[in-house]
Amino acid sequence: MADYLPEGVIVNILQRLSVKNLICCTCVSKSWYSLITSPEFISSHLNFTSATEKDASLLLLRRCLADSECYSLYTDEKFCTWNDTLKFPFTSINSYFTIIGNCNGLLCLSDDRVLYLHTIILWNPCIRKSIVLPKPNLIYNSFGTFVQSFGFGFDPISSDYKLVRITYVDDAQEPLPQVEIYRLSTGMWQDISYLALDCVIYNRSRPAYINGSTHWIANSIQRGDLIVSFDMCREVFRKMTIPASLVNLESFSSKDVVAYKGSLALVSWNLSGNDPGFCVWVMKEYGVAESWAKHFVMTYQNAGGGIMRPLWVRKNGGILVARQDGRVVSYDVVGDGVEDLRIRGSSSEEFVRSVHVDGYMESLVLLGRGPMFDDAHVRNILPLLNFGDGCGSSVNSYGCCYLRSLGNGFKHSHGSYAAHGAM
Incomplete structure (x- = not known):
């Protein structure tokens, strides 16, 4: 027919x-x-x-169990409803990969939690296609220890996927960071440090791709905490103010940005103090500081006690939270209902930190690539560490270095760019 x-x-x-x-x-x-x-x-x-599945969102859940990373898809409306399990084909040389972000079904992963091997992967789990990116320009061998932040997104004008990398070198005389951008269309990194970003993005600040831009929580000496965005089309940085009550509020020690119904949302939380808990703010009109509105407040006492880490703001307004006892639960917007999602894990801090939730949409992106981009092929060219007695451990040619021990300078040095307690 x-x-x-x-x-x-x-x-x-x-x-x-x-x-x-x-x-x-x-x-x-x-x-x-x-x-x-x-x-x-x-x-x-x-x-x-x-266009047709705006109200039928999927959520991607990553957690680590038995030394392996488990990726699953769930429906946002009924998170208890399992949708699909995604086979994760890669093995991290660290405890697990950092999920930089995802856009149009394409996940961006970086193996950078402790050791520097500059392994960055673009992965479409639905079609089992992936790409290993070339090493960026600034690497440990040339510049020593540093901290880095990434942002991943899509340029609808050029139909190109882009990854921006902001790097702060520990011993640099110049306080401004090095900025690089990778474009999938060219397969190359380009130095765009001339953009002169004059504030510090917190180490491990979770990026959020919204409205064609990637966003992070940053700090400026003059203005305190703020939001920095990178426009994927125009390739420029911009700054946004956070809610005025949070700029210098020390009781809420950690902040992150996430997407909520297509809007920019800010989650702030503290683990100690007189009233530990978390709150969610939503920017009703993108780019308008006056449109910030408080959406949700929850104290840990009202939530049953224990240390928790906010993960995601659901479309129904509820908050997904990783609890210290290894459970993932959802608190409703009123704050008086708890939904146990029957997702269990370890109570170790490493497990709780490994839990990641993000919005997801299935796509065919990368399908037109040949067999060189199949997951099985890509897995075989990734760095392999064979730690025997802890000495002389080798890395393959992509890894670009030889580790003499696990306690050497290839580990991250957070220096003055300390972690912000990001999700």
Whole structure:
């Protein structure tokens, strides 16, 4: 029947199918394979999915169990409803990968929690395609210890995926950071340090991609805490103020930005003090400081006590939280209801920190790439550490260095850019 249908009709039908079904459809014929793997169809399917599934959001959950990273998809509306388990093909040389962010079904991962090997991966788990990025310009071998922040997003003007990296060198005489940008279209890093970012993004500050820009919590000597954004289209930095009551409020010691119903939201929390707890603010009108509105407040005493870490703001207004006892629970917007999501893990601090939740949308991005981008192939070219007696451990050619011991300078030195308690 397909032989008698115009291509436009076939495209209209196919773009309504799920990613899993489309992968099966590539086996129908050579013409269907060429159509589905074409950049035009991948873009068309992505746009259709984005327009029709705004109210049926998926959430990506990552947690670490038994020395392995587990990735699963859940529905936001009924988080207890399991949707799919994603096979994670990579092994971190650290305890687990840092999830920089995700955009249009593409996850950006960095293996940088302790050791410097500059392994950055773009991964589409739904189609099992991935890319290992080249090493950035600033690496340990050339500059010594440093801390770094990343932001990942999409440029709709050029239809390009971009990764920006802001690096602060510990012993640098110049206080301004080095800024680099990677564009998937070119496969290269470019130095854009001339943008002269004059504030410090907190180490491990969680980035949030919203409205075409990546956002972080940063600090300025003159202005205190603020939000820094990087426009993926114009490739410029901008600054936003946070709610005035939070600028110099020491009781809320940690802050992070997340997306909430397409808006920028700020989660602030403290683990100690007279009234430990967390609150959520939402920017009703993007870029307008006066539009910040307090959305949710929860004290740890009202939540049943114990140390908690906010993870995500759900579309129904509830807050997903990782508790110290290893449970992931959801608190409703009124603050008097708790939903146990039946997700269990260890009570260790390392496990609680490894839990990550983010919005997700399935896509075909990277499908048109050849077999060199299959997960199995990419896994085989990643750095491998073989720690025997702790000495002379080797790293393959991509790793770019040889570790003499686990206690050497290849570990992060946080220096003056201390961690901010980010999610």
